[in-house]
Amino acid sequence: MSEINLSDFLAEAEELLERLNHGLLELDRAIKSNSRQNPSVVNDIFRAAHSLKGICGMFGFGEVGEIAHKMEDILDRLRLGKLKLTAKTLDALFEVTEELRAVISHKAQGGQVTAQVIEELKQKLAGVDEVKQEPKEDDWLKQSGLSGEILQVLTEYEEHRLIENLKEKMGIYQVSTTFSLTEFDKELTVLQARLKEIGELITTLPSADASPDDAITFFLLLGSEHSEQAVAEGLKDYSVAVTTVKPGKAGGRAGAPAPARARPEPEPQAKKRDEPEAEAGKDESESAREEVGTVRSLSRTVRVDIGKLDDLMNIVGELVLSKNVIAQLIDKLRNQLGFSEMAIDLYKANRTLERKLQELQEGVLEVRMVPIGQIYDKLRRNVRKLSRETGKQVEFIAEGGDTELDKLIIEDLADPLMHIIRNSIDHGIEPASQRTKAGKPEQGQIRLRSFQRGNHVVIEISDDGAGLDFARIRSKAVERGLFAAGEELKQEDLVQVIFLPGFSTADKVTDISGRGVGLDVVKNNISALSGAIDVESVLGQGAKVIITLPITLAIIQALVVEAGSETFAIPLNSVSSGLSIKPGEIKTIEGREVIEQRERTLPLVRLDKFFRLKPRAGVSEEDLYVVTVGIAERRLGIVVDRLLGRQDIVIKSIGHVLNGLKGIAGATELGDQRTILVLDVFGLIEEASSTIASGRLNVGAINVS
Amino acid sequence: MNKECYHILIAEDSAITRAFLVGLLEEVAENFNIIEAASGFEALKQLPREKFDLIITDINMPDINGLELINFVKTNPEYAHIPLIVVTTEGSARDREKGMALGASEYMVKPIDPGAFRGSVVKYLGLNGKRPENSRGDKT
Numbered sequence: 001m002s003e004i005n006l007s008d009f010l011a012e013a014e015e016l017l018e019r020l021n022h023g024l025l026e027l028d029r030a031i032k033s034n035s036r037q038n039p040s041v042v043n044d045i046f047r048a049a050h051s052l053k054g055i056c057g058m059f060g061f062g063e064v065g066e067i068a069h070k071m072e073d074i075l076d077r078l079r080l081g082k083l084k085l086t087a088k089t090l091d092a093l094f095e096v097t098e099e100l101r102a103v104i105s106h107k108a109q110g111g112q113v114t115a116q117v118i119e120e121l122k123q124k125l126a127g128v129d130e131v132k133q134e135p136k137e138d139d140w141l142k143q144s145g146l147s148g149e150i151l152q153v154l155t156e157y158e159e160h161r162l163i164e165n166l167k168e169k170m171g172i173y174q175v176s177t178t179f180s181l182t183e184f185d186k187e188l189t190v191l192q193a194r195l196k197e198i199g200e201l202i203t204t205l206p207s208a209d210a211s212p213d214d215a216i217t218f219f220l221l222l223g224s225e226h227s228e229q230a231v232a233e234g235l236k237d238y239s240v241a242v243t244t245v246k247p248g249k250a251g252g253r254a255g256a257p258a259p260a261r262a263r264p265e266p267e268p269q270a271k272k273r274d275e276p277e278a279e280a281g282k283d284e285s286e287s288a289r290e291e292v293g294t295v296r297s298l299s300r301t302v303r304v305d306i307g308k309l310d311d312l313m314n315i316v317g318e319l320v321l322s323k324n325v326i327a328q329l330i331d332k333l334r335n336q337l338g339f340s341e342m343a344i345d346l347y348k349a350n351r352t353l354e355r356k357l358q359e360l361q362e363g364v365l366e367v368r369m370v371p372i373g374q375i376y377d378k379l380r381r382n383v384r385k386l387s388r389e390t391g392k393q394v395e396f397i398a399e400g401g402d403t404e405l406d407k408l409i410i411e412d413l414a415d416p417l418m419h420i421i422r423n424s425i426d427h428g429i430e431p432a433s434q435r436t437k438a439g440k441p442e443q444g445q446i447r448l449r450s451f452q453r454g455n456h457v458v459i460e461i462s463d464d465g466a467g468l469d470f471a472r473i474r475s476k477a478v479e480r481g482l483f484a485a486g487e488e489l490k491q492e493d494l495v496q497v498i499f500l501p502g503f504s505t506a507d508k509v510t511d512i513s514g515r516g517v518g519l520d521v522v523k524n525n526i527s528a529l530s531g532a533i534d535v536e537s538v539l540g541q542g543a544k545v546i547i548t549l550p551i552t553l554a555i556i557q558a559l560v561v562e563a564g565s566e567t568f569a570i571p572l573n574s575v576s577s578g579l580s581i582k583p584g585e586i587k588t589i590e591g592r593e594v595i596e597q598r599e600r601t602l603p604l605v606r607l608d609k610f611f612r613l614k615p616r617a618g619v620s621e622e623d624l625y626v627v628t629v630g631i632a633e634r635r636l637g638i639v640v641d642r643l644l645g646r647q648d649i650v651i652k653s654i655g656h657v658l659n660g661l662k663g664i665a666g667a668t669e670l671g672d673q674r675t676i677l678v679l680d681v682f683g684l685i686e687e688a689s690s691t692i693a694s695g696r697l698n699v700g701a702i703n704v705s
Numbered sequence: 706m707n708k709e710c711y712h713i714l715i716a717e718d719s720a721i722t723r724a725f726l727v728g729l730l731e732e733v734a735e736n737f738n739i740i741e742a743a744s745g746f747e748a749l750k751q752l753p754r755e756k757f758d759l760i761i762t763d764i765n766m767p768d769i770n771g772l773e774l775i776n777f778v779k780t781n782p783e784y785a786h787i788p789l790i791v792v793t794t795e796g797s798a799r800d801r802e803k804g805m806a807l808g809a810s811e812y813m814v815k816p817i818d819p820g821a822f823r824g825s826v827v828k829y830l831g832l833n834g835k836r837p838e839n840s841r842g843d844k845t
Contacts, residue, residue, distance in 0.1 A: 012721045047765055054794040055721040057816030065816070072794075152807060153772040155764060156797045181753060185746040185768075192768075204769045206749055208781030216749060 006108060009059045011303060013104050016055075019048040020071075020097050021381055028090055028384070037085060039161060039200070046075035046157075052100075063118045064103055070125045071096060080160045091388070092124050098381065140166050145246040150174075150205060150219065158203045165200060165223030171248030173199075173231055175220040176210075177240040184216050191220070191238055198234050199224025224248070306407055309368050316361050317650035321669055323357055324647060326350055365552055368408070372450045372459070373401025375414045382418055383446065386425045393432065393443040394425055400450035405457050406552040409529050413459075413549075416522040420461050420545050421446060423519070428465030428543055438540065440464060455551055455573045462544035468537040470494050495535045496686070499523040530571065530651075530665050532634070532682035548682075556651065558678065559627060560644040560670070563606075564613025567676045569649050569668055570627055570638065574681040577628045578643055595626065595637060602628065605688040606639040610663065616641055629681045636685045651678050662687045711830055712738045712755045716748035716762040716774060717792070722815075726761060726792065726822075733823050734832065745769035749777065757787050759829055764793040764800055772803055779808035788829035792817055 023045035030037045049072040056065030071093060077083035099121055103113050140163040141151060154162065165172060175195065179187050188204070195201045202221040210217040224231055225248060232242045330350055334343045376398045383396040405413070429435075429444035436442060449460045470491060477497045478485050499519045526533045531549035550556070550573055558569035559578070579597075586593050586604065593604040604626065608615065626637040649668040665680035713730060717723045723741050730737055740755060742748035745766045760778060764771035771791060778784045788810040793800075801812045811825050826832075 008724065009721060012719065047767075050765060050794050051719050051722075054815045055719060057794075058721065058725045062816070149776075152803055153770070153776045155770050155772060155803075156799045158770065159799075181750065185750060188746065188768075203773070205773045206745075206769060206777045208777050208784075211781075 006059075007305060009055060010104070010108055012055055013052060014101075016048045016052045017097060017101050017104075018377065020045050020052070021094075022377060023048070024090060024094055024097065025377065025380060025384075027085060028094075031085065031087055031090065039079065039164070040196075042075065042079040042085075043157060046072065046079045049075050056104075061104065061107060063113065063115070064100065064107065067096060067100060067103075067118065067121050067125075070122055074125060079157055081164065094381070094384065096121055096124055098385070143246075144172065146172070146221075150203075150221065153205055154203055161200065161202050162221070162223070165202065166246065169249035170199065170223040170225055171227065171231075172202075172245040173222045173224065173228060174243050174245050175222055175231075175235065175240050176217060176243070177220070177238065178210075178212070178215050178217045180215050184218075188218060191240070194235065194238065195220060195222050198222065198226060198231060221245075304367075306368075306411075309364070309407070312364050313368070314650075316357075316364050319357055320361065320648045320650065323350075323354060324670070326353070365406075368406050368552070369404040370407045370410055371402045371404055372410060372413070372457070373398075373403075375410060375417070376401050376448070378414055379417060379421060379448065383421060383425070386422060390425060391431075392425060392429050394429055395443050395445045396448070397445065398448045403450040403452055403457055404551070405549065409549060409552070412525060412529055416525045416547075417448070417459070417461065419519070419522045421448075424461065424463040424465060424543070428463040428467070430466050452551070453548075457549050457551055459547040459549070460544055461547075462542060464542040467539045467541055467543050468495075468498070468535065469539065470537075473497055491537075495537075498535070499533070527680065527683055530680060530682070532685075534634075556649060557646055558649045558668070559646050560676070561607075561625070561627065561638075561640040562616065562642040562644060563640040564608030564611070564616055566611070566613055567644070567670075567674070568607065568640075569647070569676055569678045570629065571665070571678065571681060572646060574629045575627055576630070576635070579626050579628070581624050581626055582622060583624060593639075597628070597637075602626075602635060602637045603688065604637040604639050605684065608641070610684075610688070630685050634682075634685050636681075636688055638679075638684070649678065710736050710738050711758045712740065713759045713761065714740050714742060714748060714751055714755070714757045716742045716745060716760070716766065716771070718743055718763065718766050722763070722792075729819055729822055730826060732819075733826050745771070745774055748774055752778070752784060757784070759826065760787055760789045761792055762789065764791060764804070772800065772807060775804060775807040775809050790822075790825055790829065792822070 023041045026041050027037055027045075030041075049068050053065045053068035053072050056062065056068055074083065074089065074093070078085055078089075083089070103117065103121075107113055141159060144151070144162060144166060146162075151159075162172070175191075177188075177191065192201055192204065200223045202223055205219045205221070207217045207219055210219075222231065226234065228242060228244045228247070235242060327350060330343065330346055333346065337343055380396050380398065383394055387394040424446050425444075429446070430438070430440075432442040435444065445464045447460075447462045449462075451458055473494050474483070474489065477483050477494070482497060482500075483489060499522075523533055526547055526549070529549055531547055534546040534548075535543060536546065537543040550571070557572040559572055559575055560567060560569050562568075581595060585595050587595065589601065593606070594601045595604060596602075607613070625640050625643050627640060627643070628635060628637050630636050647670070649670075651666040651668055663680055663684040665678045665683070667675050668678050669675055711734070715723055715726050717726065720743070723743070727739050727741070730739055738755070740751050740757075742751050745768045748760075748762065749769075760774075762771045762774050766774075771793065775789055775791070778787060778789060785808075789808070791801075791804050791809045791812045792815065793813070794815040801814075804812050810829055813822060813825070
């Protein structure tokens with residue numbers, strides 16, 4: 001037992017729950033579109049529940065295993081055709097899968113799970129036991145035309161699939177093939193995939209009797225609507241022999257299955273790529289899953305604890321710092337000794353080191369990148385649940401699942417995204433009657449779209465609901481004393497209000513949102529990831545939340561600047577330019593300092609004043625530098641005393657010490673062992689540009705020295 | 706005399722279950738060479754590479770099923786003598802019947818009793834319930 005550690009167990013349990021959920025979603029789609037259920041999906045989730053039961057039992061999670069057992073039972077009967085899949089059954093399975101996840105993680109953290117909880121879960125599954133009439137299967141098997149040798153190795157499930165194929169008057173074919181002992185697994189996997197395109201692969205039987213030395217013969221059992229001739233034609237690129245065990249109706253379809261055809265009958269759902277629910281990320285994970293299912297043993301991937309990657313990243317980070325130190329020493333050496341041969345060699349050696357280090361860094365970063373589609377399923381599941389709870393029909397469209405982000409960012413993203421979606425469903429999407437009145441389709445729509453823009457990733461969550469009610473937000477804000485009643489306000493100002501702690505326009509607190517734990521938390525989470533959040537909204541037409549995130553947080557390039565008595569690092573990915581100005585160029589408009597830049601007004605913030613720093617001795621008031629940061633409409637000029645140059649930095653969290661200090665993302669070490677603060681550019685932009693934040697709520701001025 | 710080393714093949718697609726079985730096996734004796742196969746195909750590939758003394762297999766595997774593996778082993782003169790224990794979460798009575806008919810030595814349904822499992826391993830390896838290094842077993 002000691003061999004298995006908890007994290008292995010959790011990883012496998014998580015994978016299985018994910019598989020269950022994935023399969024259930026697929027069945028859900030089949031039910032909704034009234035298409036046939038894919039037997040291999042039912043079988044796959046049965047296997048997942050079955051394995052889950054097994055590992056729970058081994059890990060002393062017996063009572064959790066009992067639930068998995070109950071699910072397995074239901075799924076077993078589903079796959080054996082003894083139970084009909086209804087929406088009700090599916091709901092129960094969804095719900096229990098979800099709660100199992102919670103129960104397992106609770107137990108894993110040392111929590112207790114009461115017998116009552118287990119009993120409740122069992123009750124949820126208890127209602128779905130209406131058994132369909134048990135078919136008389138043995139007669140079918142006798143008529144199947146299969147030899148006893150093959151019949152004796154079919155599992156109960158495979159027998160059932162064989163019978164189903166016979167009932168549907170599919171042709172049953174035996175495909176024999178012989179491969180070398182060393183290569184058969186790869187070739188067989190390819191053949192199996194091809195057979196699944198032509199029909200349903202019922203079993204793959206290795207035959208000891210028929211196998212020559214150093215080779216192995218397989219009999220593959222195929223159920224297909226095609227005729228023997230057509231099947232043989234479809235397999236002409238493979239060295240196989242096809243014999244008919246039992247012909248299908250009227251001899252089967254004569255036309256050969258086209259080589260590149262999408263799956264025919266037995267798996268109709270799989271090819272429904274163009275239905276509204278389909279989306280890129282999903283497709284990817286689907287094909288990935290198929291691969292796992294068939295070539296699992298050939299899988300060339302490893303599963304690594306993210307902690308190990310963090311350790312690696314830290315080491316790389318420290319190497320980067322050491323490299324910075326060496327570079328500085330070389331500079332010094334060159335200044336002292338001039339361009340001696342030694343100094344030049346050293347410089348060259350360091351360049352090579354730098355390049356290799358860069359590659360190492362990119363390699364480690366790449367390993368940490370995962371497609372955001374990983375959390376789409378989780379979100380989809382939640383939409384489904386919320387849609388049920390609120391009684392609002394919601395279609396969830398997720399696009400751009402292959403957009404990659406650092407694993408840690410993805411982890412921290414799921415909750416904020418869920419929160420936003422929850423808000424959309426609760427406040428955004430109107431009840432069906434209201435939607436009909438407004439001339440909208442009854443079913444609401446939430447669209448999640450991720451894409452890369454430069455070295456940022458943008459995630460948009462839009463809905464076609466009522467949009468933000470700015471009049472209402474305004475009156476609530478006035479009620480809370482944030483604005484004077486008659487004050488002229490821009491939409492941006494009002495948008496900022498909804499991100500304030502404790503702000504809610506909901507009159508009644510529902511189970512879903514409106515409990516005051518609101519968008520401020522979302523905003524803090526996004527800020528902690530050095531990201532920005534924005535809202536666009538049109539009353540009556542819907543709202544769009546836009547999140548902009550850096551691709552990685554681990555190692556970034558930064559511009560090192562001096563302001564007052566301090567040195568700061570500004571992440572380079574948000575810097576658009578740096579310029580030198582004279583104090584005379586600064587104008588004051590509406591009490592704010594600005595400069596004109598390419599016919600646009602750029603608001604300024606003086607870093608020394610913002611952080612109330614002591615002035616730096618010996619700095620001429622005549623030379624100032626402005627670092628332009630931000631994107632599109634949200635731009636800001638940061639006024640500093642000196643630019644010190646760019647450097648790779650590793651951002652370290654500064655924990656609670658400076659918590660609540662707006663405008664600071666963390667700290668970093670410079671090559672000379674000095675610790676400096678890293679600016680949170682988006683935070684700074686907000687603090688500096690929002691009238692609410694800088695004036696009325698009076699945050700902003702903090703002393704860091 | 707007992708052999709110096711016993712070769713045991715585990716065919717099981719769950720990594721956790723494999724680790725669990727390996728743990729139990731290692732409690733029985735130290736001189737086990739345990740080969741883990743994560744699929745039926747892998748098990749088929751491993752078979753000719755070693756003179757196995759015991760095979761432990763699951764029933765539900767993604768490529769070939771356990772019954773097919775049993776059949777393959779038991780109908781091949783090279784391997785037919787190897788005792789074979791089925792360890793499965795699959796409680797299907799029909800599958801069990803078939804597995805035993807095909808020549809499995811034992812059919813255990815998970816959650817398995819560790820004691821019973823160890824006992825079976827000892828029995829089929831001919832270890833006579835003693836740790837092999839101390840025993841004068843009757844296996845050649």
